[in-house]
Structures are given as structure tokens and as C-alpha cells.
Amino acid sequence: MTLPPAADMGIDPKQPIGAQVYVLLKRMILSLALKPNEALSEKELSLRLGISRTPVREALIRLADEALVDVFPQRGTFVSPIRTSEVLEAQFLREALEAAVARRAAEAPSPKLLREMSALLKRQQQAAVAGEPEEYLPLDEAFHRAISDGIAMPRAWRLIQSVKGQMDRVRFLSLPNKPHLLLLTEQHTEIFRAIEAHDPDRAEAAMRHHLREVLKTIHELAAEMPSIFA
Known part of the structure; x- marks a missing residue:
């Protein structure tokens, strides 16, 4: 250590x-x-x-x-090792919370929220194109947090933070893949456009789709790195 x-x-x-x-x-x-x-x-x-x-x-x-x-x-x-069951549970809980947050944000998005999301997307695109996961991860966090803060529910983000740790380790393992960074940015853009369009159904669907991305990689990563998975 x-x-x-x-x-x-x-x-x-x-x-x-x-x-x-x-x-x-x-x-x-x-x-x-x-x-x-x-x-x-x-x-x-x-x-x-x-x-x-x-x-x-x-x-x-x-x-x-x-x-x-x-x-x-x-x-x-x-x-702790990365336990697949706990990652799946964390994904379930996070999706439930953030889908509701995205829906609420799309009902009446503030100009400040839209400006902040747009600025973060530009920086994410730059980091993704450059293939810089170390730069991308905090921007990803800031994007999701901005939506919770934008609806004046900062405790929602703190609750999300408390349940998503196991998910985050899987996300970190997948970030060095440049195409994956670009895909995440596309998904963030869709969330932004839905909120900007005042479309709660679209925003919720886009957030759910985005947060299920981790499910596509977890079993592959577990097979590749059995020593760190339970």
C-alpha cells in the first residue's frame, strides 16, 4: 500500500x-x-x-x-472484491433514483442547468476524443451531479453516491476504452437534449438506457479479471 x-x-x-x-x-x-x-x-x-x-x-x-x-x-x-450481485443491486438503485431526477429536471429545466450541462458535454467530448479517462471520470460525475443540483435536490446525489461505489469500479475498468468514452458522451448528449426539450419521458428513458451500460461489460470484465471479482 x-x-x-x-x-x-x-x-x-x-x-x-x-x-x-x-x-x-x-x-x-x-x-x-x-x-x-x-x-x-x-x-x-x-x-x-x-x-x-x-x-x-x-x-x-x-x-x-x-x-x-x-x-x-x-x-x-x-x-472488498467486486461482487457482481452488489454491482447489479447498485445499478438497480441508481437507475431508480436518477431516472426520477432526470424526469423532474425535464419538467422545468433552468437555463443555468442547461448551460452547465452543455459546457460539461463539450469538455467530455474533448476528453473522449483525446482518450483521457482520468480527465473524463470527474466530468462524468459532474454531469450527473449537475442534474440533481439543478432540481434543488442535492441530497438525491448524496444518496446516489452512497449506493454506486461497486458500480464505479466497473465503470473505471471500462473507461480506458476510447470508443466507450465516446459512447457515454453520446448517451449524455441524448439526456441533455431530452431535458432541453422539456420531454420527461424521453429524459427518463435516456437515463435508464445510459445507466444500463455497465450491465453490458460486467460479465466480460469478470471473466478477464477473476482475481478482483468475487
Whole structure:
């Protein structure tokens, strides 16, 4: 397990440390910098980060609640493998939430939301054409979050975030494929056009179609990388 010092990761001692460690570790798990089945030592993490063990423990508890780490009494804590059943459950829950969000957004989209979505789509297109998944992933997140924020329901996005961790690891594995980035951008464009057209049925259908994309790759990825899938 390789971690830079806390100062190099932007951990602010004036802000709640536990929340910052949670964000850091979650990002590393979702990007597979911390690999499935890798051991996570509370003591080692606190030493490497130069912080006490309490915020590390708090972060690991939150990650366990999201099924991103497994805690085994007497054995330790490990990054959870990617479990197909949990990915399918996360996809189901996310689709239900975001389809409703897209429908609500299309009923009365604000000019601000449309401008933000349009700007993000342009940046996504650039990243997709350049084949830069590291640039694309945060833009993808921002696009989906913008829709929730655009209907004044930021808690909807926080709830979506809490259930989609297992999905995100599968998404990360598929992103290096440039045609896949271009396909996702096309699907985002269709969602945008439906919302722009004030068409709730079309927006909901476009969002459902988009979020089912992960189902097309999960079994293929599991066959290619059995060591990280349960």
C-alpha cells in the first residue's frame, strides 16, 4: 500500500480529518489504486498519513457501510472484491433514483442547468476524443451531479453516491476504452437534449438506457479479471 504524506494529499488539519480520509480512501478504491482484497491496516494508514487512528477508523467504518471494504474479526480489514450481485443491486438503485431526477429536471429545466450541462458535454467530448479517462471520470460525475443540483435536490446525489461505489469500479475498468468514452458522451448528449426539450419521458428513458451500460461489460470484465471479482 503506497500513500503519500497527508500534506501532499491536501489534508487540511483545520477541517474534519475523518471525512477527508474517507474521501481519499474511497477515491483510491474506486480507481483501483487500492486493489480488491488488499489489506488495509488502521495502524499503517495512520502512520503513513501522519494522523491518529480515530479518523482512519471512522473512514473505514463508512467504507464498510458502502460495501467497499470488508472487516473480518481477528483477520483484519480488506478492500472488498467486486461482487457482481452488489454491482447489479447498485445499478438497480441508481437507475431508480436518477431516472426520477432526470424526469423532474425535464419538467422545468433552468437555463443555468442547461448551460452547465452543455459546457460539461463539450469538455467530455474533448476528453473522449483525446482518450483521457482520468480527465473524463470527474466530468462524468459532474454531469450527473449537475442534474440533481439543478432540481434543488442535492441530497438525491448524496444518496446516489452512497449506493454506486461497486458500480464505479466497473465503470473505471471500462473507461480506458476510447470508443466507450465516446459512447457515454453520446448517451449524455441524448439526456441533455431530452431535458432541453422539456420531454420527461424521453429524459427518463435516456437515463435508464445510459445507466444500463455497465450491465453490458460486467460479465466480460469478470471473466478477464477473476482475481478482483468475487
